[in-house]
Amino acid sequence: MQFLILCVVALIISSIGFYRFVWFISLGYGFSMAGIGIALLVMFGMGGSLTWVTTIMAALLIVYGLRLGGYLLIREQRSAAYQRTMKNEIKDGSSMNPILKIIIWMVCALLYVCEASPLLFRLQNHAPTDAVAIIGMIIMLLGIVLESASDYTKNRFKKTHPQRFCDVGLFRLVRCPNYLGEVLTWTGMFVSGVTALDGVWQWLASIAGWVCIVWIMFGGARRLELRQNKNYGSDPEYQAYVSTTPILIPFVPLYSVAKYKWLVG
Structure with a gap:
C-alpha cells in the first residue's frame, strides 16, 4: 500500500511534465x-x-530532490545556452501522442519510487539499523555532496569561461563528476537496503531502480561526450583531457562511451 502511495505522490508532482515535456x-x-x-x-x-x-x-532524499529541482529550475530560467541545448536534444512533446506521453509519465513515476524503494522496504520490514544501512547512508551523503559540488564548480567555471570545457576541480578526476555523484547517491540507497529486502518483488523493484538510474547516467555521459566532441573536438587541450581523464568512474580507464548507442540518458 505504501508503495502505491509513493507512486501517487510521484505521479502528482511529475505531472508538471504535461506543461513542459522535459520536466x-x-x-x-x-x-x-x-x-x-x-x-x-x-x-x-x-x-x-x-x-x-x-x-x-x-531527509537526504528531501535535500537531494529540493537541491536538484531548484538547481535545474534556476538554470532553466537564467541560462539561454542550456535552453538551446535542451531544445535541440530533447523533444518538447508537442507532437507526441497523448497516450505515449501518459505512459512516459507513469514509467517515470514508477522509476522514481523504485529508486527510493530500498528505504521504503527497510521501513516496511522493520529492519534494525546495521552496518550495511549506515554504509549505504554514508555513500548516499557523499554522492549528494559530490553532485552538488560538481554543479557548483561547473556553474562558476562557465561564468568566466563560457566557451571552454570544464576541467578544473572534480572534473580532473572524471569528466562527469555530477553524474558520478548521482550514481553514488543511488548506489548508497540500494546498499542501505541489501540486508532489509525480503522476497523477490522487493529485490526486483530495488535492483530495477538502481540499474535504470546507472544506465541513464552513463547515457547522459554519452550525450555530453557527443556534444563536447562537436564543440571542442578540434581543440588539442580537449583531446589531451579526454584521453587521460575517465568519463565517469574514477581510476577506470574508460575514456569514451560514444560508440555505445544503446546507452540512453
Missing part, C-alpha cells in the same frame, strides 16, 4: 524525490517506525 525527467524528477522523502517521514513517523538512519536517509 518529466528534470524538475519532476527532483521534486518527486523530495515528495517521496516527505511522504516516508509522514507515513512511518506516525507509526513510530523510523530509526535514526532511516530518518536521515529520508
Whole structure:
C-alpha cells in the first residue's frame, strides 16, 4: 500500500511534465524525490517506525530532490545556452501522442519510487539499523555532496569561461563528476537496503531502480561526450583531457562511451 502511495505522490508532482515535456525527467524528477522523502517521514513517523538512519536517509532524499529541482529550475530560467541545448536534444512533446506521453509519465513515476524503494522496504520490514544501512547512508551523503559540488564548480567555471570545457576541480578526476555523484547517491540507497529486502518483488523493484538510474547516467555521459566532441573536438587541450581523464568512474580507464548507442540518458 505504501508503495502505491509513493507512486501517487510521484505521479502528482511529475505531472508538471504535461506543461513542459522535459520536466518529466528534470524538475519532476527532483521534486518527486523530495515528495517521496516527505511522504516516508509522514507515513512511518506516525507509526513510530523510523530509526535514526532511516530518518536521515529520508531527509537526504528531501535535500537531494529540493537541491536538484531548484538547481535545474534556476538554470532553466537564467541560462539561454542550456535552453538551446535542451531544445535541440530533447523533444518538447508537442507532437507526441497523448497516450505515449501518459505512459512516459507513469514509467517515470514508477522509476522514481523504485529508486527510493530500498528505504521504503527497510521501513516496511522493520529492519534494525546495521552496518550495511549506515554504509549505504554514508555513500548516499557523499554522492549528494559530490553532485552538488560538481554543479557548483561547473556553474562558476562557465561564468568566466563560457566557451571552454570544464576541467578544473572534480572534473580532473572524471569528466562527469555530477553524474558520478548521482550514481553514488543511488548506489548508497540500494546498499542501505541489501540486508532489509525480503522476497523477490522487493529485490526486483530495488535492483530495477538502481540499474535504470546507472544506465541513464552513463547515457547522459554519452550525450555530453557527443556534444563536447562537436564543440571542442578540434581543440588539442580537449583531446589531451579526454584521453587521460575517465568519463565517469574514477581510476577506470574508460575514456569514451560514444560508440555505445544503446546507452540512453
